[in-house]
Amino acid sequence: MRLVVFGAGYVGLVTGTGMSDLGHEVLLFDIDPAKIAMLQDGRIPIYEPGLADLVHRNQRNGRLSFATSIPESFGDADAYFIAVGTPPGPDGAADLSAVMAVADTIAKTAKAGAVVVVKSTVPVGTCDAVQARLAKAAVPLEVVSNPEFLKEGDAVSDFFKPERVVIGARSDEARQLLRELYAPLQLSGERLVVTDPRSSELIKYASNTMLAIRISFMNELSRLCHTTGADIHSVRLGVGADSRIGKKFLYAGPGYGGSCFPKDVQALMALGREHGVPMRVAEAAHAANEEQAVFLAQLVEKSLGGVTGKQVTLWGLAFKPETDDIRESPAVKLANVLLARGARVVGHDPEAGPNFAKHFGDAVKVTERDYDALDGSSALVLLTEWRSYRAPNFAEIRRRLQAAADGSPPVLVDARNIWRPNEVVRAGLRYQGIGVSLNRVADRPSQR
Numbered sequence: 001m002r003l004v005v006f007g008a009g010y011v012g013l014v015t016g017t018g019m020s021d022l023g024h025e026v027l028l029f030d031i032d033p034a035k036i037a038m039l040q041d042g043r044i045p046i047y048e049p050g051l052a053d054l055v056h057r058n059q060r061n062g063r064l065s066f067a068t069s070i071p072e073s074f075g076d077a078d079a080y081f082i083a084v085g086t087p088p089g090p091d092g093a094a095d096l097s098a099v100m101a102v103a104d105t106i107a108k109t110a111k112a113g114a115v116v117v118v119k120s121t122v123p124v125g126t127c128d129a130v131q132a133r134l135a136k137a138a139v140p141l142e143v144v145s146n147p148e149f150l151k152e153g154d155a156v157s158d159f160f161k162p163e164r165v166v167i168g169a170r171s172d173e174a175r176q177l178l179r180e181l182y183a184p185l186q187l188s189g190e191r192l193v194v195t196d197p198r199s200s201e202l203i204k205y206a207s208n209t210m211l212a213i214r215i216s217f218m219n220e221l222s223r224l225c226h227t228t229g230a231d232i233h234s235v236r237l238g239v240g241a242d243s244r245i246g247k248k249f250l251y252a253g254p255g256y257g258g259s260c261f262p263k264d265v266q267a268l269m270a271l272g273r274e275h276g277v278p279m280r281v282a283e284a285a286h287a288a289n290e291e292q293a294v295f296l297a298q299l300v301e302k303s304l305g306g307v308t309g310k311q312v313t314l315w316g317l318a319f320k321p322e323t324d325d326i327r328e329s330p331a332v333k334l335a336n337v338l339l340a341r342g343a344r345v346v347g348h349d350p351e352a353g354p355n356f357a358k359h360f361g362d363a364v365k366v367t368e369r370d371y372d373a374l375d376g377s378s379a380l381v382l383l384t385e386w387r388s389y390r391a392p393n394f395a396e397i398r399r400r401l402q403a404a405a406d407g408s409p410p411v412l413v414d415a416r417n418i419w420r421p422n423e424v425v426r427a428g429l430r431y432q433g434i435g436v437s438l439n440r441v442a443d444r445p446s447q448r
């Protein structure tokens with residue numbers, strides 16, 4: 001098939017490249033000329049494992065191209081994918097201006113009946129609104145909801161081995177076209193959920209909010225652990241042993257971040273308000289997440305006896321491992337608080353350093369090497385559990401960090417609970433985890 005994908009970001013680039021690898025002819029369209037020039041040049045604007053090789057292979061075989069305008073030859077494409085951003089507006093509701101701008105472009109360009117596939121995360125009713133907008137097109141076009149569930153850091157593998165593909169369509173023809181597109185990814189068993197567009201749109205928000213709720217609940221419990229002396233590690237193991245609950249997404253930490261959870265939870269809250277059905281559980285998850293960021297900043301401050309005039313090192317600047325995405329990352333939130341309190345911030349990340357440096361400019365320092373970020377700091381805060389941080393040389397960390405003025409050892413704030421506290425303490429450092437009871441941590445293994 002001939003496909004046009006609008007938006008060459010995390011979702012569009014992975015989807016378009018994946019579709020070209022399955023044998024389709026794909027044009028990736030973006031309004032950002034710098035991004036398109038990079039891609040045409042074979043440079044990948046984001047870090048996503050496995051993506052560069054895939055892009056290069058399909059560029060070489062001529063099935064994948066990039067443009068800032070739609071060439072005549074793609075006027076009769078079989079499907080147009082909308083994968084542009086839907087950032088939060090001032091009230092948290094999704095800003096649909098990019099989606100609607102793309103709809104207008106499609107209406108002007110399409111020369112034959114085609115399916116318009118909305119991959120962007122959009123509020124219930126958006127596909128219907130896009131359908132109405134396309135009424136001015138010269139040819140009939142049907143809008144289908146097909147939300148994206150890829151995980152940054154695993155996006156390529158998620159594309160080729162999706163746990164589920166949700167299709168929200170009104171006509172059999174559109175459903176059939178989507179079935180055909182995704183058939184090569186269903187060889188080991190069908191994982192399609194076929195429904196109407198409105199249910200499909202809600203499935204996406206419900207899924208992200210459900211995950212955010214689990215994280216927020218564990219984070220609230222971790223705060224309760226701090227005051228009661230319980231240990232979040234044991235609580236997680238005990239709770240997760242119930243197969244109805246399951247083990248995943250039960251890790252306490254610095255709070256959820258990224259380009260999706262914070263925005264999608266707030267968009268669902270806004271949708272509920274709009275329809276007079278308050279989303280109380282989502283509201284609580286959002287509030288608990290905000291509180292966790294405050295709690296973490298207080299933990300760092302308390303461990304150091306105040307941060308003013310001190311230097312703090314952050315390891316892990318991306319919102320999670322294996323991505324360079326710093327949108328809503330806990331590191332950005334913590335750095336903002338530390339800077340406001342008069343601390344100096346030095347950061348390191350295996351991939352997200354340049355994005356963090358660009359975001360903060362001269363206000364922070366970012367180092368190429370992890371240990372170089374420690375020199376002169378009084379504390380190290382671990383915010384993202386990259387593999388390369390999992391088994392560090394604690395003696396070297398101790399050598400690089402500075403003891404407090406009263407002689408107490410430098411502190412490691414392990415906001416992902418990945419280190420063994422006894423190892424940290426043996427190296428002459430203080431250990432502070434999230435929801436771990438210090439009088440019980442001596443010999444327990446790390447959380448992950």
Ligand SMILES: NC(=O)c1ccc[n+]([C@@H]2O[C@H](COP(=O)([O-])OP(=O)(O)OC[C@H]3O[C@@H](n4cnc5c(N)ncnc54)[C@H](O)[C@@H]3O)[C@@H](O)[C@H]2O)c1
Pocket residue numbers: 006007008009010011012029030031032035083084085086098099101102119120121122148149150151152259260
């Ligand atoms: N990133 C994720 O992990 C993820 C996962 C699932 C769903 N989503 C959803 O997918 C959508 C895209 O997310 P993303 O992370 O890929 O965003 P992104 O910010 O990485 O990319 C969006 C791209 O769209 C381009 N764009 C904006 N307006 C355009 C227009 N009118 N025409 C063409 N291109 C335009 C931008 O230049 C940018 O390159 C969002 O709705 C998001 O919620 C994201």
